[in-house]
Amino acid sequence: MxxxxxxxxxxxxxxxxxxxxxxxxxxxxxxxxxxxxxxxxxxxxxxxxxxxxxxxxxxxxxxxxxxxxxxxxxxxxxxxxxxxxxxxxxxxxxxxTVLREAPINEHATNASVSLETKSDEHAYKNNNTNMKDTY
CATH class of the missing domain: 2.70.40.10 (Deoxyuridine triphosphatase (dUTPase))
Structure with missing residues (x-):
């Protein structure tokens, strides 16, 4: 059809x-x-x-x-x-036909993602400084 x-x-x-x-x-x-x-x-x-x-x-x-x-x-x-x-x-x-719309102004999910990213970066930097000290 x-x-x-x-x-x-x-x-x-x-x-x-x-x-x-x-x-x-x-x-x-x-x-x-x-x-x-x-x-x-x-x-x-x-x-x-x-x-x-x-x-x-x-x-x-x-x-x-x-x-x-x-x-x-x-x-x-x-x-x-x-x-x-x-x-x-x-x-x-x-x-x-739009089946589902993405939320445009979702600040809560963006904030949690940025906090997780910053904490991961901080942990990575700490591991690198410890590696430099041991070698």
Whole structure:
């Protein structure tokens, strides 16, 4: 069974010029066709599309209203500048389902890890000084 995960196209809101070796996050414009919560940015398969590389990103699309601004990370790895016109397709969105979210602001686990690391480093230094004294 094939499920079409394509949600739609993200278009540029203004003209963009990418210099050689430059990567930038630009704001794209997207019209929601249906209720979609999360999506991932994917490159467009169109031959006439720009030659910039689109970095995949998970974006939230569940904002109120029919229009959403999408951050798109684009990179120019060529030796020539790339010009993207306003209203040109930047990327496409594919619907995804997030199964589990990682806790972002977990200070307790980070603190315990850093304490364990510091105590291990202290023990390692003590062992090295004892070895130097014996030899």
């Amino acid at each position: 094939y499920i079409n995960a394509d949600v739609g196209q993200v278009t540029a809101t203004r003209p963009i010029t990418l210099h050689p070796g430059e990567s930038r996050t630009v704001t794209g414009f997207f019209r929601k066709p249906r209720d979609v919560k999360t999506a991932v940015t994917e490159p467009v398969d169109d031959i006439h599309s720009h030659s910039a590389i689109i970095c995949p990103r998970v974006v939230q699309v569940d904002k109120p209203g029919r229009k959403v601004r999408i951050p798109v990370r684009i990179c120019n790895v060529t030796a020539k500048p790339i010009k993207i016109r306003a209203k040109q397709n930047l990327c496409k969105l594919e619907e995804i």
